[in-house]
Each structure stands twice: as C-alpha cells, then as structure tokens.
Amino acid sequence: MGRNGKLSNVYLAVVFAILYAPIAYLIFYSFNSGGHMRGFEGFTLEWYREVFADTRLLIIVLNTFIIALLSSAISTMLGVAGALAIYHVRRKRTKNTLLSLNNVLIVSPDVIIGASFLILFTMIGIKLGFTSVLLSHIAFSVPIVVIMVLPKLQEMSPTLMDAARDLGAGSWQILTRVVLPYVKPGIFAGFFMALTYSLDDFAVTFFVTGNGYSTLSVEIYSRARQGVSLSINALSTLLFLLTVLLVVGYYFINRRAAKTPAGRGLRP
C-alpha cells in the first residue's frame, strides 16, 4: 500500500508520544534525588534501594507472582479441558451456548465480576484473602485460555485422530501424543495471556482481597491515593522492564505459532 505523507507521520508520532508519555515520565523521575515529580534535581538509585528494603512491598510482589503463576497454570489446565469439551460437542446449539457462556466473563465489566464473586465467596463461606483471589483469577483466566486453544483445535485435521486410532492408540495416547502437541502454541499463548491478566488485574482483586492480603495493583492504588512516593516510580520501572520481557516472549511464541502449522508435515 501507499506511503504516508509528512503530516500523517507527525500524527502517528504524536499518538506514540502520548501513549508513552506517562511511562517515560515515571521512569525518568524514578532517578530523581529530589523526592518529587517536579523538576529533576540529581541522579540517584535511592528509590530502587528503598524498594528492595521494603519487606512488606516485596512480600506483596511475591504474592502477586505466586497468584499469577498458580492461577494461570490451573486455568490453563481447565481451559484446555474446556476447549476440548467444546471441540467434541457435536450439536451446534449446545456448542454455541457453551461458547456464549464462555464469553460472559470476557465481556463483563470487572466491577460486576468483582462484586458477584464477592457475593459468591461470602455465600459459600470462603475467607477473603489468598484463596478468594486465587479462585477469582482462575475464574476469569479460563475463558481466555479456551479462546486461545480452540482455534488451534479447529484447524487441526480430524483425520490425524482417526489415523492414530486406526494405528491402535487409546484416548489417552491420542490426547497426549497427537492433540496436545498440535495445540501447544495455543496453550502457551493462553498461559501467557492468563499470566499478564492476573498480574495486571486490579478491579476484581480489589473486591475479593479483604483485609490483610494485598496484590501489587491494590497496593499501588492505596499508595497512590495517599500521595506521591518515588519508590512507586522505581517499582514501576522494574515492572515495565518485566512487562516488556513478557510481551517480547509472547510475541515470539505467537510468531512461532503462526509459522508451525504448515511447516511440520502434519497435513493429511
């Protein structure tokens, strides 16, 4: 297609500048010795030292990662089962019903998810804290995994499974030797997606944390309301780097996933 004129490039540059402005701003001031976000006084790593000296904050970071890893691992298993379940349903009506129910949590506003989970956990008597946060993160990650895995299943040729069965493979062997390896890129993509959703989530967690337990987003929220502290800037710089790593990782997995299906000799 055609090239962009000068004016268009200026427009794009402005959009990019605005998108990155807050992030650049946070990172820039994380090195400010002045202790505030107006006027740079001198370079310091003091705020980074403060982050690493703050045990409470480190525990919260650890909590956040534990929740993210556990919830995405469990939701990946549930989601793969879900995708297989939907894939195997023959009746179109049932399939569509399952798919729409699957999408409910994806399109619902987080406030509603949070509020309804709060009611649910209180009703069945789960104490608010680690368990409730973990369960809700699993709950909202499952449909994402399903949506990442299902297209891979659908593009797989059913003759592969027939061939495996003809050659005497049992259901378990078909699953572990044929189906799962084929949809592996989708599973990884789903896992990564679930991981970033969990790391990023604020609204749902905010409803179900209760007292005493906190994840990073909730902690930043309460600190930001109290006023400005540059250790948050230092922390966000570190998180930004981590996010970039995650996204780059996800990008490459996706790229590899896009390349594989044709090049593997898996065609019937």
Add this chain to the structure above:
Amino acid sequence: MQTKASTRNAYLIPYVLWMVLFVVAPVLLVVYYSFFDVEGNFTLGNYARFFTPVYMQMTLSSFWYAFLITVFSLLVSYPTAYLLTRTKHKQLWLLLIILPSWINLLLKAYAFIGLFGTYGLTNSLLEVVGIGTKQILFTDFSFIFVSVYIFIPFMILPIFNALEEMNPSLIYAARDLGASSWLTFRRVIFPLTLSGVKSGCQAVFIPALSLFMITRLIAGNRVITLGTAIEQHFLVTQDWGMGSTIAVFLIIAMAIIMFLTGSGKKEVRNGKKRKAV
C-alpha cells in the same frame, strides 16, 4: 469420526463445573441479592430507588461520559489504525501501540496524577506557552483524557484488523472509477471496516460505563459512574442489595449494547482485552 461418549463427558465435567460455579451462579446471585435491603428483608425497594432522580441522573451521566469517551477514542483511533496499515513494519508498530496497554493501569493513572498535577509537566508547558497554570487534575477534561488514553489500543486493534482484511483492489477500483480520496473513504473504506468500528466501540463503551478507579484517582470523585456506584455500595456502605440492583441494570445495558453492535462474541485478538477499572 467417532468420539467415545465417555471421553467427551470427561472433558466437559471440569469445564461445566467451572461454568456453573463462576459464570452462572454469580449472575444469579447478583439478581437474587438485588431483592434484599440492608437488613436482609425481601424488597422491591432497590428497584424503586433506582428510578429516583438521583440514580437516574447518575445513570445518564455515566452513559454520557461513556459516549464521549467512545467518540473521542474513535476519532483518535481510526486515523491511527489507518495510517498504521500504511507503514512499512506495521506489525511491529502495532505491537508498540499495544505495549503500553500491558503496563499496569494503576501505574499509568498514577503517572497522570504527576503529569496533570499543579506542578506537573503539563502545567509547566502551559506556563512556558503563556497560558499559565490551570487546574487540570480532578476535572472532566482529565477524566476523559485519561480514559481515552487507556482505551485507545482497544479501539485501534479491531479497526486495524478490519482494515487489514479489506481487499485493496476495491480501493483501486474506486479510484479508477474517478472517486476522490474522501469519497473512496466515505463510500468504500469506512463501510467495509464498520465491523471493526463496532467491536471497537463495544470494547470501549462497556468498560467506560463501569470505570471506577479512574474516577477516584483522576476525577477526584467528581464523576460518579455506574461502576463507582457499585463499588461504593459493595465496599463502603455495605448495601449489597442496591449495589446488585445497579449491577443488574449494568448487565442489561451491556446485553443491549452487544445486541446493537452485532455479534456477542468478542474475540481476544492478539492483544489484551480492556481492563475496566
């Protein structure tokens, strides 16, 4: 091609259990709770209260803000998506557009507190230009600006995809037939990318209705959306009944919007879904 019934059921068990517990039950519980008052008595009072001027006005302003946020997001995103499809390394640029949306939203909101603050960068700039210091934080402007900032990637993505799917020869045909660029855009490009615009609007409008953290941090509690009201009722005043009633109306509004903007199935494309906070 036969699958044994037993294996089929085995996959369904954990998934359906998850669905009943975390999809069906929560919705039913919200509806159930909307019929109870603070003391736990059965009542229709919450619904009566919802139709009083206070809540009606809140609902209207919530819709109005969501509408403004959607319109501004669209105005910024459409040209961006269009220009992106014409760049050389478009996938890379698209990734760079999406990247900020993977950064924790709280941090970005926090950065805007600094950027828009009395001594922030924006006010320093205004000072230099000669306009002088203005109150930016805690205004409608800052609320809409930050919300649009957050939603832009979710609007760009579906529009970008729709533009990519469009057959370019249609544009050449329009040009050959003598249509000006504007006419080509109006009669060919825009109608063909309408599906992307629709799903973009859907991805922005629904979360914009239920924003709640931004209203606190950026709008200084001046803007009350349906989301803020739900959060307030659940976590501050502990009036779960009224909170649930508002949630029921939000769910209804959501269903109507999904119906109006076409298919109810929204895929998670490439990037990340909106994080409504």
